[in-house]
Amino acid sequence: MSSISIALHHGLKRLCRLPHNGGCGVHSPFAFNLITQVIHQSLPYYGYGELAAKEKELARQKERSWRYEPVRRKRLLFRLVNYAQPAWVVDAGRPAASALYLQAAKAQAGYTAAARLDELFLEADTPVDFLYLHDYRRPDFVEQVFDLCADRSCERSLFVVEGIGYTPAMRALWRRMQQDRRTGITFDLFELGLIFFDGARIKQHYLVNY
Numbered sequence: 001m002s003s004i005s006i007a008l009h010h011g012l013k014r015l016c017r018l019p020h021n022g023g024c025g026v027h028s029p030f031a032f033n034l035i036t037q038v039i040h041q042s043l044p045y046y047g048y049g050e051l052a053a054k055e056k057e058l059a060r061q062k063e064r065s066w067r068y069e070p071v072r073r074k075r076l077l078f079r080l081v082n083y084a085q086p087a088w089v090v091d092a093g094r095p096a097a098s099a100l101y102l103q104a105a106k107a108q109a110g111y112t113a114a115a116r117l118d119e120l121f122l123e124a125d126t127p128v129d130f131l132y133l134h135d136y137r138r139p140d141f142v143e144q145v146f147d148l149c150a151d152r153s154c155e156r157s158l159f160v161v162e163g164i165g166y167t168p169a170m171r172a173l174w175r176r177m178q179q180d181r182r183t184g185i186t187f188d189l190f191e192l193g194l195i196f197f198d199g200a201r202i203k204q205h206y207l208v209n210y
Contacts, residue, residue: 031185031206038083039076039189039210047104048075055097067096073191074101077132077160080194081105084158086130088112092120092145093134093162102132117144128152128159136163136170143173150182150197157197164193178205 026032051074058064078101081089088110089102095115103111109130114120122128128149135141142161149159164174165188174193178186184203187194189210 026206028204030201031187031204034083034187034194035206035208038079039187039208041079045075045078045082047078047101051078051100051104055100058100059097065095067094069096069098074098076192077101078105080158080160081109081130084130084156086156086158088126088129090114090120090122090128090131090149092131092141092149096134098132098134102130114145117141117148120145120148122152126152127154127157129154129157131157131159132162133159134162136166139167139169139173142170143176146177150180153182153197155198155200159195159197161193161195163191164188165190 026035052071059066074097077098081102082105085106086109089106089112091099091102091111091113093115095113099113103109110126112121115135131145131149133142133145133149146159146161153159161174161177163170165171174188177183177193177195182197183195184198185196185201185206186204187206187208189208191210
């Protein structure tokens with residue numbers, strides 16, 4: 001699917017999801033807080049300006065090749081890491097400027113990046129408590145990384161999956177992720193899927209107009 005087709009499809013999806021706007025109809029305090037205070041949080045965070053300047057500076061390097069990502073997505077990733085406060089961040093997919101945002105949101109967290117499965121090096125006793133999985137054009141890669149990291153998840157884990165609504169293959173994969181016995185509450189933002197692993201919470205699936 002081309003970027004123009006994705007944008008048009010996303011626009012139509014947003015219209016269909018208007019009843020799910022701003023946490024409307026959500027009764028769970030956990031889900032309502034995530035939607036209103038993290039996903040739809042519009043206040044400027046302390047790092048946005050510095051990150052944009054650093055991204056612009058690094059983009060001038062000829063040897064650096066970053067894939068395009070919307071600013072609002074990079075900022076949402078920053079907020080999600082800030083919300084989750086992970087001890088370790090795994091960034092799996094094609095190199096992108098969101099790496100700066102993932103690392104800046106919690107500078108004390110460990111960080112590892114992998115564009116291929118054989119680059120995903122994890123210590124045996126290190127849980128994956130935050131994963132950004134972004135390579136929707138390679139659903140097989142996405143599924144392999146998800147499966148590997150889900151086995152290393154813990155009750156505080158949060159996985160963010162890009163492009164869950166972009167292609168038939170990714171939509172089918174997203175359904176399998178939702179139904180996976182290891183996963184818990186999920187949030188469908190069309191361009192991103194959020195997966196929590198806290199088994200103490202009742203498993204539910206939320207549509208979010210984002």
